Amino acid sequence: METPALEARQVIKYFDDPVRVQVLHDVSFALGRGEFAAVVGKSGCGKSTLLYILSTMDTAYEGELLIDGVPMRGKKEAALARVRNAQIGFVFQFHYLLNEFSVLRNVMLPAEKLGKLSGPEIEHRAYEKLRILGIESEARKKPNQLSGGQKQRVAIARALINDPLIILGDEPTGNLDQKNAEIVFDIFKELAETYHQALLIVTHDNDFAAKTHRIIEMEDGRIIPQRP
Amino acid sequence: MKLPLLYDVALALLLARGRQSLVAAIGVTFSITMFIALLGFMSGLNQLLDGLVLNRTPHIRLYNEVQPAPQQPIDRYTGLDVGPARPHNFIRSIKPSNELPRIHNAGAIIAALRHDPRVRGVAPKTQAQVFYNVGTINLTGTISGIEVAQEDQLFAFGDYVTAGNPLSLNTVANSIILGKGAADIMLVGVGDMVQITTVKGSRVQLKVVGLFQSGLLEVDKVQSYTSLTTAQKLLGEANNYVTDIQVKLCDFTLAPPLAQEYAQHYEVQALDIQTANSQFETGTFIRNLISYAVGITLLIVAGFGIYNILNMMIYEKMDTIAILKAMGFAGADVQRLFVVVALAIGLSGGAAGLLFGFGLTVAISHVPFHPASLPTVHFYPVSFNPVFYGIAAVFALITTYLAGYFPARKASRVDPVDIIRGK
Numbered sequence: 001m002e003t004p005a006l007e008a009r010q011v012i013k014y015f016d017d018p019v020r021v022q023v024l025h026d027v028s029f030a031l032g033r034g035e036f037a038a039v040v041g042k043s044g045c046g047k048s049t050l051l052y053i054l055s056t057m058d059t060a061y062e063g064e065l066l067i068d069g070v071p072m073r074g075k076k077e078a079a080l081a082r083v084r085n086a087q088i089g090f091v092f093q094f095h096y097l098l099n100e101f102s103v104l105r106n107v108m109l110p111a112e113k114l115g116k117l118s119g120p121e122i123e124h125r126a127y128e129k130l131r132i133l134g135i136e137s138e139a140r141k142k143p144n145q146l147s148g149g150q151k152q153r154v155a156i157a158r159a160l161i162n163d164p165l166i167i168l169g170d171e172p173t174g175n176l177d178q179k180n181a182e183i184v185f186d187i188f189k190e191l192a193e194t195y196h197q198a199l200l201i202v203t204h205d206n207d208f209a210a211k212t213h214r215i216i217e218m219e220d221g222r223i224i225p226q227r228p
Numbered sequence: 229m230k231l232p233l234l235y236d237v238a239l240a241l242l243l244a245r246g247r248q249s250l251v252a253a254i255g256v257t258f259s260i261t262m263f264i265a266l267l268g269f270m271s272g273l274n275q276l277l278d279g280l281v282l283n284r285t286p287h288i289r290l291y292n293e294v295q296p297a298p299q300q301p302i303d304r305y306t307g308l309d310v311g312p313a314r315p316h317n318f319i320r321s322i323k324p325s326n327e328l329p330r331i332h333n334a335g336a337i338i339a340a341l342r343h344d345p346r347v348r349g350v351a352p353k354t355q356a357q358v359f360y361n362v363g364t365i366n367l368t369g370t371i372s373g374i375e376v377a378q379e380d381q382l383f384a385f386g387d388y389v390t391a392g393n394p395l396s397l398n399t400v401a402n403s404i405i406l407g408k409g410a411a412d413i414m415l416v417g418v419g420d421m422v423q424i425t426t427v428k429g430s431r432v433q434l435k436v437v438g439l440f441q442s443g444l445l446e447v448d449k450v451q452s453y454t455s456l457t458t459a460q461k462l463l464g465e466a467n468n469y470v471t472d473i474q475v476k477l478c479d480f481t482l483a484p485p486l487a488q489e490y491a492q493h494y495e496v497q498a499l500d501i502q503t504a505n506s507q508f509e510t511g512t513f514i515r516n517l518i519s520y521a522v523g524i525t526l527l528i529v530a531g532f533g534i535y536n537i538l539n540m541m542i543y544e545k546m547d548t549i550a551i552l553k554a555m556g557f558a559g560a561d562v563q564r565l566f567v568v569v570a571l572a573i574g575l576s577g578g579a580a581g582l583l584f585g586f587g588l589t590v591a592i593s594h595v596p597f598h599p600a601s602l603p604t605v606h607f608y609p610v611s612f613n614p615v616f617y618g619i620a621a622v623f624a625l626i627t628t629y630l631a632g633y634f635p636a637r638k639a640s641r642v643d644p645v646d647i648i649r650g651k
Contacts, residue, residue: 057553057643057644078560081553082556083556086556096554100243109555113556114556
């Protein structure tokens with residue numbers, strides 16, 4: 001059996017402010033390459049908390065987190081930053097584009113940080129990603145000149161630039177209308193099926209979740225065992 | 229060409245907050261400008277004031293003072309330790325034998341000094357106490373017999389002669405260059421005759437060929453100059469009578485040890501410039517200290533300006549910091565980013581400040597300034613010492629680095645989860 005792209009083993013998380021509350025109870029699951037999973041559940045069930053632990057940005061948890069079979073526990077902040085840079089792509093509810101830079105440069109930033117390719121190569125790749133997402137014509141514009149749906153697609157292109165193993169989404173369609181949400185869904189599906197990237201998307205949208213390969217349902221900090 | 233990523237992002241942040249960044253940079257510019265102008269002006273004045281005395285003071289002055297011999301003849305007997313029967317003398321208040329304050333064998337000493345490689349120049353001098361006769365009134369005065377050419381070369385004597393030609397002392401017999409103060413009291417000018425009385429009682433007529441103004445009023449009232457031979461004639465002495473040998477060294481910091489060496493070697497008294505003028509160094513030091521303190525305070529205030537703008541920038545750009553971190557920028561990268569922003573403000577402001585500082589100093593040096601006591605000065609004195617520019621640059625760098633470092637460290641600790649979840 002191949003190594004899962006992302007694996008959580010008995011992840012436990014407490015919030016300490018204002019009182020100690022356990023928000024995740026022994027969460028364990030694995031996500032394979034090419035798998036497109038949706039995390040659903042009520043507000044406050046811990047799905048976003050889980051996502052940020054999986055993203056390596058939140059390090060205050062108990063249990064084990066493995067990305068591509070490598071344990072993340074005990075890694076230094078700079079090492080985790082490198083893991084995020086090379087292996088994880090993020091799409092948030094809000095696009096978080098830098099208005100000071102062009103759309104193209106926004107997409108290029110993570111690759112420039114990675115520093116594996118030369119400037120022109122990165123630019124070429126960024127164009128390619130924008131073309132996959134159907135917005136290459138907007139490359140020279142500033143993000144604040146785009147529509148909400150277009151911005152979100154730019155954010156997805158930015159998540160894809162380093163060909164990450166895993167793409168994590170925190171309600172990426174939350175702010176989008178039906179049409180744009182469908183476009184984003186189709187893109188995600190293509191990424192999983194054509195490019196064999198693992199996708200884990202937190203969502204409130206049940207229609208969106210229903211179309212994915214796998215639904216991880218959470219309640220009160222636990223994953224509900226899936227009904228057959 | 230593409231700038232490295234970090235500088236590019238830093239530039240974008242700067243431009244996003246262009247006006248505040250500019251104000252912070254202007255703060256640095258202003259403080260560096262004032263720092264340089266202040267120090268340049270202050271040390272220009274210092275040099276002028278020090279020059280007023282130090283330029284005209286020999287680095288080492290050799291002279292022979294009338295003083296009791298350290299070992300009186302009687303001591304050669306009573307000073308011996310000859311056991312319990314040690315004799316004792318009761319002779320007190322011994323008077324010196326008739327001796328003038330001359331330097332013995334002055335010609336040989338001068339010749340020897342001129343061969344010393346550490347010595348830049350030597351000028352002999354004969355001091356004589358006189359009375360200027362103004363009608364029935366006698367004013368006390370001092371006449372220095374000098375070798376004009378050497379005096380001019382070593383002590384810029386000509387700069388202080390406000391009327392007449394100093395070299396006339398050599399060409400006109402029985403001539404004198406009167407102190408301006410003394411001339412004003414006697415109501416004489418160039419070409420007039422003055423009568424003086426020597427301490428030995430003889431009266432001499434001297435022709436005024438020039439007026440002398442040192443800038444120190446008390447000196448100008450009593451001091452006059454004549455040629456070495458005229459002074460020797462006034463005193464009724466031979467032409468080897470010299471009371472002072474003034475030595476100018478190549479490096480005046482060597483004066484104290486050399487003074488001791490000469491005193492021993494030539495059996496004369498020797499006074500070095502540092503001992504004679506210690507109060508001037510103290511004054512210079514205090515004035516410099518004050519200028520540095522004011523200048524550095526200005527720089528620190530500018531540092532606070534940078535600190536403020538960076539703090540504001542970091543609060544405004546929390547989202548940017550969060551997404552940079554999510555994309556894989558480590559805390560250290562974010563910190564470096566904001567330090568680069570601070571240094572960009574500091575360096576651009578500082579470089580402009582150095583230029584403006586230079587410009588302001590040049591402007592000050594063109595402001596007319598005619599102090600009554602300083603005839604050679606026509607503009608405000610300034611110093612263009614490159615050390616000031618170096619200090620200003622280094623301090624600009626250090627303060628902006630520190631002003632950037634603390635906000636940058638805060639930015640590096642921003643938790644992206646807090647920011648992203650907070651939306």
